[in-house]
Amino acid sequence: MKKLIPILFLLFSLNSFSQIxxxxxxxxxxxxxxxxxxxxxxxxxxxxxxxxxxxxxxxxxxxxxxxxxxxxxxxxxxxxxxxxxxxxxxxxxxxxxxxxxxxxxxxxxxxxxxxxxxxxxxxxxxxxxxxxxxxxxxxxxxxxxxxxxxxxxxxxxxxxxxxxxxxxxxxxxxxxxxxxxxxxxxxxxxxxxxxxxxxxxxxxxxxxxxxxxxxxxxxxxxxxxNVGDCSLFGVGIEEQFNENNLKMYPNPVSSNLTIELIDFNKSFKAQIYLTDITGKEVYATSINQSINTIDVSSFKSGLYLLKIVSDNGEVKSSLVSIQ
Incomplete structure (x- = not known):
């Protein structure tokens, strides 16, 4: 009976994966x-x-x-x-x-x-x-x-x-x-x-x-x-944060954009940059807390690039749609 448990677990996992x-x-x-x-x-x-x-x-x-x-x-x-x-x-x-x-x-x-x-x-x-x-x-x-x-x-x-x-x-x-x-x-x-x-x-x-x-x-x-030099906004993405440690919502956004760092520690420091689709930087700030909010209500509607750069060089880059 014990041998059946891993097999059943594997079948359940594969079935769950196939439904994504x-x-x-x-x-x-x-x-x-x-x-x-x-x-x-x-x-x-x-x-x-x-x-x-x-x-x-x-x-x-x-x-x-x-x-x-x-x-x-x-x-x-x-x-x-x-x-x-x-x-x-x-x-x-x-x-x-x-x-x-x-x-x-x-x-x-x-x-x-x-x-x-x-x-x-x-x-x-x-x-x-x-x-x-x-x-x-x-x-x-x-x-x-x-x-x-x-x-x-x-x-x-x-x-x-x-x-x-x-x-x-x-x-x-x-x-x-x-x-x-x-x-x-x-x-x-x-x-x-x-x-x-x-x-x-x-x-x-x-x-x-x-x-x-x-x-x-x-x-x-x-x-x-498909190519190493492909960059959406003329900036490179050297390394990404763990996706499970970072949340950004809502997206699309019309008022307040929330950026949440899950495993935050007091020694962590980073900068946030918001760039419009032409490559122009429209917003920049430093962060040193787990939950950060950006008021985007005054920004022109369109597609933007949000980039978070930590002091140790880690980078997270994501598209944001402001409506």
Whole structure:
């Protein structure tokens, strides 16, 4: 009987683990993309693109999170001055849906496949499927706006990101051979992030000699990076505090932001820095107590970076959405 106890405990633990689901971000998040060109002879960086979430919008009486897009030549600060509204995201029954901006034209679309297929810009009057995290192994996920191209989920495994396992959906793409482009690659997407190699819209894009590469992703809960020099605001993240020892709430926030250090001791000292999305420092203070409050009611609505730096060099960095 004693031998059964560890086995039963293990089965219970595995079952509990399998029930964890990481939803797609719905308040603040940034995907940083690098576009490369390779003509078979040379390879070079074309530029950088940032997708970021900020604020809500209602379309057809349904609540969405607004997504913005920014093109720029540098690898660091997000260029909000030239960012434009790109569309809106929402998640329903583990399906991530995207409603493109109805005013998008020409180059603002990027290399979306349906813009290459059709001679005229389609009428963006409905939401489009981006990811289906409700799909199982062997399921077909169809993309009607790509002339009914579809993917097949070959397997589902997990990937370890910042100490937590997230489900990874591995798929192969099939497409209607009668159109100019379609889903033809075999890749994967991950809970709460999307494609961790090419960015959120890899399923929809078509390139000739070009390719997208996800440099990093960050929301309130996680930082995922594919390159060591990727920084959302031009600052490095050398080492993070233990996630269990730090709480920050609420997020999004409109008045008072509370920062709580769980295992606080009197010898601990640190500085708090709040930086807007352009990289400008808007707030700084020293902390030497377990619970600290910042009044953000006078700050302009938008996405900010909160950075806590201890005297011994430890760093905690997280996105904050001020509304």
């Amino acid at each position: 689901y990481f939803s797609f971000p719905d308040s603040s998040a940034v995907w940083r993309i690098r576009t490369d060109v390779d003509d078979g002879w040379t390879s070079s960086i074309v530029g950088y693109t940032d997708y970021f979430l900020n604020g809500d919008t209602t379309i057809n009486s349904i609540l969405y999170t607004k997504m913005y897009k920014s093109f720029h030549g540098g690898a660091y600060n997000i260029d909000t001055a030239n960012a434009f509204y790109f569309g809106a995201l929402r998640e329903s029954n583990k399906r991530v849906l995207f409603f493109p901006d109805t005013n998008m034209q020409g180059p603002y679309l990027g290399n979306f496949c349906y813009n290459w297929i059709y001679p005229n810009t389609p009428n963006y009057s409905e939401e489009l499927l981006l990811y289906d995290f409700n799909a199982g192994v062997g399921d077909t996920v169809q993309y009607f706006h790509l002339d009914s191209s579809y993917i097949i989920i070959n397997s589902i495994d997990s990937v370890l990101i910042q100490g937590q396992y997230r489900k990874r959906y591995n798929y192969s793409g099939l497409y209607n051979s009668g159109v100019a482009c379609g889903i033809y690659s075999s890749f994967n997407y991950v809970e709460g992030i999307g494609n961790i190699y090419e960015g959120p819209f890899n399923l929809w894009t078509y390139y000739f000699e070009n390719s997208d590469f996800l440099r990093c992703f960050e929301d309130e809960n996680v930082l995922y990076t």
